[in-house]
Amino acid sequence: xxxxxxxxxxxxxxxxxxxxxxxxxxxxxxxxxxxxxxxxxxxxxxxxxxxxxxxxxxxxxxxxxxxxxxxxxxxxxxxxxxxxxxxxxxxxxxxxxxxxxxxxxxxxxxxxxxxxxxxxxxxxxxxxxxxxxxxxxxxxxxxxxxxxxxxxxxxxxxxxxxxxxxxxxxxxx
Numbered sequence: 001x002x003x004x005x006x007x008x009x010x011x012x013x014x015x016x017x018x019x020x021x022x023x024x025x026x027x028x029x030x031x032x033x034x035x036x037x038x039x040x041x042x043x044x045x046x047x048x049x050x051x052x053x054x055x056x057x058x059x060x061x062x063x064x065x066x067x068x069x070x071x072x073x074x075x076x077x078x079x080x081x082x083x084x085x086x087x088x089x090x091x092x093x094x095x096x097x098x099x100x101x102x103x104x105x106x107x108x109x110x111x112x113x114x115x116x117x118x119x120x121x122x123x124x125x126x127x128x129x130x131x132x133x134x135x136x137x138x139x140x141x142x143x144x145x146x147x148x149x150x151x152x153x154x155x156x157x158x159x160x161x162x163x164x165x166x167x168x169x170x171x172x173x
Contacts, residue, residue: 004082006040007079008167009040010044011075013045014019014053015127016033016034017054018067018070018130019143021141023144024057024062025063026063027064029063033141036142039100040069045064047082051081052067052068070128074122074127075125075129076122076124086115088112089107089108089111089113106120107162115118
């Protein structure tokens with residue numbers, strides 16, 4: 001069985017977002033990390049958003065993030081959603097591809113069992129499982145740590161130099 005490029009990109013995008021923790025990622029950032037088509041990835045991101053896997057944040061500081069926890073996203077579920085046709089051979093759809101031996105064909109049953117076993121194995125994994133070698137994946141994809149900026153009052157250079165402690169004022173009081 002061969003998965004489509006669409007499914008491949010879908011899984012890669014979800015894995016990248018799972019590695020970003022609570023941070024946002026852009027399509028350009030993800031496409032560059034994997035060396036894949038930005039245009040194709042935009043279509044994938046849109047469909048994953050419609051399906052409820054990805055949430056989008058609009059605006060200058062916007063981007064993508066997972067819409068639900070990585071532990072709640074099943075690999076089999078994503079593959080079923082992204083693969084338009086899980087038929088391994090044309091005779092699985094006899095209306096479009098009639099077969100002379102369909103009434104007594106054992107091959108069709110064997111292939112259907114194989115397809116079900118394939119998806120059953122995928123059902124045993126979540127997105128969280130796919131990103132278990134977290135540190136290595138983050139390094140390979142150059143995923144930056146999620147960084148939450150300090151509140152405005154904590155950005156003062158005096159506080160930064162003093163390890164967060166307020167410096168006495170040297171000016172006139």
